[in-house]
Amino acid sequence: MVRSVIMKFFFILLSCATLNVSAQKIEFGEDFNNVGVLKNPGTEWTASSWPKVLTVMYFNGKTTINGNAMNILFRSETEGKVKTDSIKLVIGQARNWAALRYEFMTANSYTVSAYDREWTFLASGIIKVNGPAKPVVVAKPEPVKKPEPVAKVEPVVEVKKAEKIAAVEAPTKKAELTKQQLLENAPEPIFVESVIKEELTEEEKETLVFESFYMAFGRAVQSGMLTGQNEKFKGVPGGVDLKALFSNNEGFGSDGVSVDIWFRPQGEKEFSEHFQELTVPIAKDVTQANFPLNLRDRGTYKVSLYTADEDAVWIGSSYVSIY
Numbered sequence: 409m410v411r412s413v414i415m416k417f418f419f420i421l422l423s424c425a426t427l428n429v430s431a432q433k434i435e436f437g438e439d440f441n442n443v444g445v446l447k448n449p450g451t452e453w454t455a456s457s458w459p460k461v462l463t464v465m466y467f468n469g470k471t472t473i474n475g476n477a478m479n480i481l482f483r484s485e486t487e488g489k490v491k492t493d494s495i496k497l498v499i500g501q502a503r504n505w506a507a508l509r510y511e512f513m514t515a516n517s518y519t520v521s522a523y524d525r526e527w528t529f530l531a532s533g534i535i536k537v538n539g540p541a542k543p544v545v546v547a548k549p550e551p552v553k554k555p556e557p558v559a560k561v562e563p564v565v566e567v568k569k570a571e572k573i574a575a576v577e578a579p580t581k582k583a584e585l586t587k588q589q590l591l592e593n594a595p596e597p598i599f600v601e602s603v604i605k606e607e608l609t610e611e612e613k614e615t616l617v618f619e620s621f622y623m624a625f626g627r628a629v630q631s632g633m634l635t636g637q638n639e640k641f642k643g644v645p646g647g648v649d650l651k652a653l654f655s656n657n658e659g660f661g662s663d664g665v666s667v668d669i670w671f672r673p674q675g676e677k678e679f680s681e682h683f684q685e686l687t688v689p690i691a692k693d694v695t696q697a698n699f700p701l702n703l704r705d706r707g708t709y710k711v712s713l714y715t716a717d718e719d720a721v722w723i724g725s726s727y728v729s730i731y
Contacts, residue, residue, distance in 0.1 A: 431469025434520055434533035439463055442631035444505035454538040459511035466522040466531065468504040475499065476655040476696065477622050478506060478530075479523040484516040496525075498624050498634050498653055506633070515539035525622075621724035623654040623711065629698045643730045647704035650728070652711060655696040660723065664689045664716030667699065673707040674731075683709060687716055703730050 437446035440463050453462060464480060466473075482493040499506045512518070514537075521532040627636030629651045641648050654665075665688045670679040688699045703709060707730065713723040 431467070431471075432522075432531040433467050434522055434531050435465050435467065436520075436533065436535045437463045437465065439509075440465055440507045444503070444507070451534065452536040452538070454540070455512070455515070456540055459513050460537055461509055461511055462535070462537075463507055464510050464520055464535075465505060465507040468530075470504060472504050473499050473506060475525050476620065476657060477525045479525065479527060480508065481521045481523065482510070483519045483521070484514075486514075486516060495637075496624070498622065498637070498655070503632070509635075512537045618656050618658070618660075618723045620657040621654070621713075622656075623652060623713070623724065623726040625650050625652055625701075625726075625728045627651070629653055632696065639727065640729045640731055641703070643704070643706050647702040648730060650701045650703065651698050652701055652726075652728075653696070653698040654713060654724075654726075656723070657695060659693050659695050660690060660715060661692060662690075662715040662717045663692060665697070665723065666714040666716045666720065668712045668714065669701075670710045670712075671705065671707055672710070673705065676707070679708075679710050689716075701728075703728070706730050 435446055435449055436451060438448040440446050444465070444467075446463065446465055453460060466478070466480070476499055478497050478499060480495045480497055482495075484491050495508065495510075497506055497508055517534060517536045519532060519534050522530040524530060624634055624637055625639065625641075626634035627650065629635075634651065634653050641650065652667075667684070667686045667688060669683040669685070671681040671683040672679045673681070686699070688697060690697045701711075709728050709730075710725055711728065712725040715721045715723065
C-alpha cells in the first residue's frame with residue numbers, strides 16, 4: 409500500500425515536470441499583436457521576394473519569463489556549412505511571451521532556439537522557408553520563313569551624308585529627399601553583437617549595485633518591446649530619432665533616473681564632448697522605462713544612468729553609434 413502511494417506521488421511529480429517543459433515552445437507566424445497572439449501561424453512559407461519577414465515567438469507557458477533579456481539563435485546548414493545568427497531580445501516586464509520580426513534572406517530550413525540571458529536552453533522550433541517559384545517558360549515554335557523575292561540590282565551611287573551632332577541634354581537636378589523619405593528607404597539594421605568592451609572606473613566598480621541592469625537602443629518601443637533594435641544606425645539629415653529602453657529586475661529605488669551622455673567623434677579615442685543631460689521621471693517600483701534620443705553627428709555615444717537623488721548612484725552605461 410505504501411509503495412503504491414509513493415509510486416503515485418512520483419508519477420504526479422513527473423507529470424508536472426513534463427507539463428512544465430512542454431509549456432515552453434517556439435512558434436512562427438506572419439505577425440503578432442500586443443497581447444502575444446500570432447497571426448497566420450505555420451512552419452513553412454514560400455517567399456515571393458527577399459527578404460522574407462516572419463515572426464518568431466517564444467512562449468513560457470503560464471509562468472512569466474525570468475529576467476529582462478533573452479537570446480534567440482538561428483541555425484541553418486548549406487552544403488555542409490553551418491551558418492548561425494544570434495539576437496539579444498529585450499523582454500517586456502511581467503510577460504510569459506517574447507517575439508521578434510526576423511528577415512530570412514535565403515531559402516533553407518532553420519532551427520530557431522531560445523535561451524535566457526545566461527545562454528541556458530529553453531526551447532526550439534524548426535521553420536522552412538522556400539524560394540520564389542521559377543516561372544515555366546514555354547518555347548514558341550519558330551515561324552516558317554517565306555522565300556524572299558529577288559530584288560533588282562541597281563547601281564549604287566555613294567552619297568556622303570552630313571554627320572549628325574548628337575544633342576547634349578543638360579543634366580536634370582534630382583529633388584532632395586526629405587528626412588521621412590530617407591528613413592523609409594533606409595535598409596533595416598542588421599542585428600549585431602556588441603564589440604565594444606566597457607571599461608569601468610574604480611568609482612563605478614564600487615557602486616555596481618544594479619547587477620541585472622540592461623539598456624538597448626531601437627527605432628521605437630511597442631508594448632514594452634524595442635523594434636529595430638541595434639547598436640549602429642545610419643545617419644540622416646536632421647538626426648536619427650531613437651528610443652533607449654532600460655530595465656532592472658529589482659527596480660531603481662528612486663523617483664527618477666538621471667541620464668548623462670558623452671560623445672566620441674568618429675576617428676577619436678576619447679569621449680571628450682559632453683552631449684546631453686536629462687532626467688527621466690519614474691516610480692520607485694518600476695522595473696522598465698524608456699526615453700527618446702536624437703543623434704546627429706557620426707561617432708559613438710556613451711549613455712550613462714544614475715539614480716536621481718543626492719547620492720547619484722551609478723546604474724550602468726551603454727553605447728550607440730551613428731555611421
